[in-house]
Amino acid sequence: MSERIVKICCGTGCVANGSRKVLEAFRTELDKRKMEVEVVPYVKATGCNGLCERGPIVKIEPDDIAYYHVKPGDVQEIVEKTIMGGEEIQRLLYLDSKTKKRIRSHKNSDFIKRQTKIALRNIGEIDPYDIHDYLEAGGYQALRKALFEMSGEDVINEIKASGLRGRGGGGFPTGVKWETCHKIDKSPKYIICNGDEGDPGAFMDRSVMEGDPHTVLEGMIIASVALNVQNGFIYIRDEYGLALENMRRAIEQAKELNYLGDHILGSGHSFDIEIVRGGGAFVCGESSALMASIEGKAGEPRAKYIRSAEFGLWGQPTVLNNVETWANVPVIIEKGSEWFTKIGSLGNAGTKVFSLVGKVKNTGLVEVPMGITLEELIFDIGGGIVGDREFKAVQTGGPSGGCIPKELMHLGVDFDTLESVGSMMGSGGMIVTDERTCMVEFARYYVAFLAEESCGKCVSCREGIRQMQKLLTDICEGKGQESDLNLLEEIAHTVQQASLCGLGKTAPNPVLSTLKYFRDEYLEHIRDRRCRSGVCKALTEFYIDSDQCAGCGLCKKGCAPEAIEGTLKEPHVIHREKCIQCGNCIDICRFKAVKVR
């Protein structure tokens, strides 16, 4: 029997599903059977594999077997059958939602096989808690190259030639940013990693910090060499406990082995990194607000008529990049810009990590070459819509992204294309909606989120978003007027053009895009006082179609507010005054008798 490795996913999603218990169970079980197993496998916890929905995930190598939904109770069987007997356990293998077949290697699943991993290359493979695992995977080789084989200009030129654009959403060319900072004759200069990921549903930066913290450090250290910078900061939102812990540990280990600190690897270059914990404001993901926060001031953005590469942290030249951008740097330095430019589409080199969430079957993190169509992303990788319902729209770019309808599913996903249709790349959030999503309520929800998260400094953002929220709430409650649509567009235009920072400038996207592509839904709410998706409570009534109701009584049992009445085998009725329109009865009914009007 050859040497085996059991990799247990301990990303946040899997941990929440109990993967730490699975890890413990493996250790206990193998300890117990030490005598029976020829070579005790090496059990390690890894970062997130992406397919969080099917966690906890356990991979066994070199057999190339991946098990999903593993529970501590399955561990004994896995050790007996797979580790000792070399046999696969069918029920734990990946189930292909289209062919309904089980797949042995996760690399052959639709979810994984279409992905190209650069930023996520090590995640799920290495133990983020052990620097040696990163070194074994080729880590810190790029740093050696930058330190001993390249000049600062070489490094900057390589990044420039790669065409790498900021993965935090701005899409600004990273190399150009570095070059601007490099050319300024002023010191000290600073390097910052933005790990204040705040988009609801997005977790790629978290996953990188948790699953491969050294790649972020290596990217930053390479930049510090190229730009001759001695101090760096990693700003991590405080809610990301595991990311904070893993980054801290990584910094300690990197210092122990002299990849960080004084005279890095015996060279003349010194660089130190400090972690700053964010206070939980969404707006602190905006670069100038983030810098204000590091300085100890309130997290409010400033106008960037002078870029932070010139006038950043404490007024000094500063390079700020997002976690995912930093994760790309070591690979580009190692493999070269030419290799990188071959991936992706014109002007949008490389890959982008998306968090595919919402009403899609395979939710999770995916890294794909830019230019891939929305259709491939949602239907091939994502496996289509839950319950095979009708797809309605996808919102890209987080809360201030726009909604893209199904007519535009052929579009390639990159910075420029998304912006041209009224949305944006943002940090790569992708929220899929189906026929049961009301687009007016969807817009209202995000506008409400942004109203709360606006820093409140400028009138257009603070008051504009608040008034848009008011108008949208009115429409959802059946109090809308047709003239509200023009008023909404007018405010949206001003908020977009007149706001100080990116939060305000992009905040109207959910409103403008839904008004553009789903105007009929708005009009239905206003003219007919009807919400076709059955979401807006004031405009909706749930009822049971007596012709289709078999009187099974399941809906009655599942109705928390006891709004359903009826005797067995007789059609049931819903009492409108008690109904809270939670939709549970619709999901429960096997006869599709519960309807919305």
Place this chain on the structure above:
Amino acid sequence: MEYVKVIIDGKECSAEKGEFLMDIAERNGILIPHLCHHESLRGLASCRLCLAEVTENGRSKIVTSCIFPVMRDLAAKTNTEEIKSMRKTLIGLLAAEAPGNDKISQMAEAYGISDHSRFLSDKGNECILCGLCVKACEEVGCNAIAAINRGTTKKVATPYEEPSAECIGCGACAHVCPTGCIEMEESCGVRKIWGKEFELLKCNVCGKHFMTKEEYDYINKKSDIADQPVCKSCKQIEIARKIMEV
């Protein structure tokens, strides 16, 4: 000194490199509406009314002129149809935020805004959160007030909304407030501001109450000169008299 050529609304103006667009415009008699900029305090770009469309290197963008530094030759327009329309929307938003405020009402009237019925106006005060008061307090060196909370719940307050130990009752905040919404009451030798009462000192010359004791002490401590308390107008008369003597 480097100079740049700026064309504002068709008028050619000369300016030093790095000067702010609003200052250049004002010097040349072009008035751009604003609320959060004060002659003695640089604007904070929070009211957004001083929007201008700037074209440099063939590319146009919307900027706030109070804080936009002119670094190269450019053309700026402060009153295009688009800008006027956005300014109108912004004034409408301000009018909903501070209903009943005279200054804002006048502006709304000038821009032909009469109907606010579709807007929510439930804030119940006249503050437009321009931030000038906070900046004035910071400049004085007291830092007694700050903007607290964020988004729609943001407001200016003392720490924990309790009478502040730092406040010297100088009233600089009320003086710079564009909507005049900071309450400062004076009666029987007592000034009341930010929930704190201050004893007022009398002018040594005319005998009128004019300055809080805390402000007087603060100035003496800072300047190291223990002058007798004399009010501004008496001081002016005194200086004028000295000049006459010379």
